Amino acid sequence: MKKVFTFIISTSFFASAFSQQTVMISRAEIESKSLDENLQVKMAKSEASLAQTELLGTRAMYLPNVTASYTFTNTNNPLMAFGSKLNQERITMMDFNPDNLNSPKSISNFGTKVEVQQPIINMDAVYQKKAGQIKADVLNIKTERTKEYVQFELKKAYMMLQLAYKMKETLENAKETTLANKKVIDNYFKNGMIQKSEVLYMDVRISEIDSQIQLTDSNIKNASDYLYFLLNEDSKDKILKPTEPLQYNGNLVENDFSLNTSRKDLEAYNKSLEACILMIKSSKAKFLPKLNAFGSWEMYDNKIVQFDANGYLVGFQLSWNVFDGLKSKSEQEKYKSELHKAQTEIEQYTKQSQLELNKAVRSVQDADSKVTFTKQAWEQSREAYRIKKNRYDQGLEKSADLLSAETLMSQKELEYQQAIFEHNTAIAYLEFLKK
Structure with a gap:
């Protein structure tokens, strides 16, 4: 058995040696x-x-940097309510009644806004x-x-x-x-x-x-x-x-x-x-002046997915970093x-x-x-x-x-x-x- 075991080990060794490709x-x-x-x-x-x-x-x-947003708001704040209705192009003479101006009813506003900021210098x-x-x-x-x-x-x-x-x-x-x-x-x-x-x-x-x-x-x-x-x-x-x-x-x-x-x-x-x-x-x-352009396109309505009123805003801004x-x-x-x-x-x-x-x-x-x-x-x-x-x-x-x-x-x-x-x-x- 010892001789057989030695033979097997030797055979395995030579097999592994010759299996290597030169x-x-x-x-x-x-x-x-x-x-x-x-x-x-x-x-x-x-x-x-x-x-x-x-x-x-x-x-x-x-x-340019372009962003888009869709916003819902509901308010009875006098200034915000009047502004929202104005953006929706629904202002009437009744809205100028002091009582309506001071104590407006709550108003819903759906606003879509696309903003563009364009660096120039x-x-x-x-x-x-x-x-x-x-x-x-x-x-x-x-x-x-x-x-x-x-x-x-x-x-x-x-x-x-x-x-x-x-x-x-x-x-x-x-x-x-x-x-x-x-x-x-x-x-x-x-x-x-x-x-x-x-x-x-x-x-x-x-x-x-x-x-x-x-x-x-x-x-x-x-x-x-x-x-x-x-x-x-x-x-x-x-x-x-x-x-x-x-x-x-x-x-x-x-x-x-x-x-x-x-x-x-x-x-x-x-x-x-x-x-x-x-x-x-x-x-x-x-500290040098920076010149950038900006613009936005806005659409408003008091109903969801309605765009009855719209408007735009464009402009240029020259700014300095003073301190x-x-x-x-x-x-x-x-x-x-x-x-x-x-x-x-x-x-x-x-x-x-x-x-x-x-x-x-x-x-x-x-x-x-x-x-x-x-x-x-x-x-x-x-x-x-x-x-x-x-x-x-x-x-x-x-x-x-x-x-x-x-x-x-x-x-x-x-x-x-x-x-x-x-x-x-x-x-x-x-x-x-x-x-």
């Missing part, structure tokens, strides 16, 4: 993918769309609309910058996938080398030439490599899932594999590392200043403070961006040096292993020394591959900062 993908395919489905880009687009929707509210500055609303348009433009620019960042993340994730596969390949080669050495050691042990402990050391090394390979398998799946996440695609039962191996991209030859002031995030920051200035102008414009309890003045000071704050933030962000760019340049240079040093160390450890192997075959070295040399060679190769990844990632990040 999807080959190239760097060019990654770069050509549409980013519209990326969740971060979608959120940025939603913010831009919200700002554009809020901008629709500024149409009230030139579109409202400068504060004009400046608010311009500020709203700039806000929408700023968020559109930020959306484009978000796409650039996601593109960088895709490049980085693809290189992580390359590194994971390269590390697995390196470890599998190390395992083959170790297994080949183990065969020799096993023969020596059978012939009584070495002790059991040396065989056990080799078994420990193989177990260590198997553990590292299992970890790289998880890293491959993690990198693949992250790429699918960035593309907002389903990763179920699928695993990505790069068509190009991890390679060293070469030295950095460019010398101009000055900050691009037209970079989209800096452009968005600077453009937001215009919105602050316009809001200050809008607050000041509240509003210093409310507009407070708004001006508020927007001036926000403008000063925004200017300081832009200055800080620009300097931080230049520092980040300088740091990225040094990171590329350091990573380039690291690639050179780790490659040299790998080549030296490989040569040292070759010498140890030859001496071991001649019986001049211990198996522990051979194992140590092989372990060091494998470790240095992994460090070299990691250095290439860091170098390529540093270059991709520098390119992102320079856009």
